[in-house]
Amino acid sequence: MPKTLLAIxxxxxxxxxxxxxxxxxxxxKHYRVVILSLIGDYTNWSPVKGREKAFVQGTIDxxxxxxxxxxxxxxxxxxxDVTPETKRAVAEVVxxxxxxxxxxxxxxxxxxxxxxxxxxxxxxxxxxxxxLEQGPIRFPRFLYAYDNGPRHTIGFEPNVFVDVTAxxxxxxxxxxxxxxxxxxxxxxxxxxxxxxxxxxxxARYRGLTCGVRYAEALWAANVHPQTIL
Numbered sequence: 001m002p003k004t005l006l007a008i009x010x011x012x013x014x015x016x017x018x019x020x021x022x023x024x025x026x027x028x029k030h031y032r033v034v035i036l037s038l039i040g041d042y043t044n045w046s047p048v049k050g051r052e053k054a055f056v057q058g059t060i061d062x063x064x065x066x067x068x069x070x071x072x073x074x075x076x077x078x079x080x081d082v083t084p085e086t087k088r089a090v091a092e093v094v095x096x097x098x099x100x101x102x103x104x105x106x107x108x109x110x111x112x113x114x115x116x117x118x119x120x121x122x123x124x125x126x127x128x129x130x131x132l133e134q135g136p137i138r139f140p141r142f143l144y145a146y147d148n149g150p151r152h153t154i155g156f157e158p159n160v161f162v163d164v165t166a167x168x169x170x171x172x173x174x175x176x177x178x179x180x181x182x183x184x185x186x187x188x189x190x191x192x193x194x195x196x197x198x199x200x201x202x203a204r205y206r207g208l209t210c211g212v213r214y215a216e217a218l219w220a221a222n223v224h225p226q227t228i229l
Contacts, residue, residue: 004032006099006140008090008125009148010117011077012037012059012070013178017199018146019103020066020171021164021216027067028167031100035063036093038080038117040072047182058181066174078112082119090120091128095137099125102140106147106219108154118145122221144218149198158217161210164203168214172196 005026007015015023015035027033042052056072063070073089080086094102104121105114125143129135144160147153164171172192179193180186192200206215 002030002032003100004034004097005101005103006034006036006094006097006125007103007146008036008038008117008121009105010037010111010113011039012042012056012072013175013182013195014105014114014117014148015103015146016063016175016178017195018105018148019216019218020174020199021167021203021214022103022162023068024066024167024170024174025162025164033068034097034099035068035070036073036090037070038073038086038090038120039075039077039113041074041076041079044076044079048184051184055181059178062174062177062181066170081116082123086116086120087123087131090124091131094124094128094139095132095134098138099140101142101144103144103146103218104221106145106153106156108156109148109152110154111148111152114148114152141222142224143221145221146216146218149202151198156217156219158206158219160218160220161206161212161215162218163207163210163212163214164216165207165213168203172200175199 009015042048048055060070105118107118129137147156176196177187203214206217
């Protein structure tokens with residue numbers, strides 16, 4: 001049976017900025033790749049005002065081309081918090097998908113949406129059975145936190161690095177197309193968006209840290225034995 005990867009973020013672009021190379025790498029290895037964005041209501045976000053539903057559908061369509069299923073919950077930015085309702089909503093997705101490996105946002109962040117999403121993800125990925133009062137639920141064996149860039153994430157200390165050099169062109173195309181869609185513009189690979197430039201700088205730095213060209217960094221939330229010889 002193919003394995004399943006679940007990546008959770010607050011906004012449409014959190015996972016595609018944070019770990020696009022890993023997502024593409026997983027799809028190439030025939031994983032089922034699911035991205036869950038807790039914010040699916042963009043009516044209070046000015047960049048896509050008046051075209052919110054088309055915008056969300058556009059991200060779903062684009063993600064399919066890179067082997068990922070994009071799912072959304074119903075919440076709007078700064079209009080959700082850690083409550084019994086939101087815990088249940090995220091837990092229901094985890095119980096349905098039953099991922100083998102999962103990714104959540106780093107908990108310390110300048111953006112409150114990110115911090116709330118991280119807490120809800122952690123609860124759902126470890127305690128869905130108690131939230132839903134049902135079982136058994138298969139929890140991910142491997143759980144990793146990812147960062148969301150220098151203007152958001154605070155105090156991120158990675159202990160895992162993934163070489164994504166082979167996936168890099170597609171990863172940047174995916175992120176670039178998301179940014180163009182958000183701005184209501186045609187995607188032009190010759191004119192990279194500022195988010196693409198930021199991600200490339202970060203990935204180069206992570207690559208220098210571990211001796212490859214491009215890398216994505218993670219923090220392993222659970223320690224497990226590994227064979228190194």
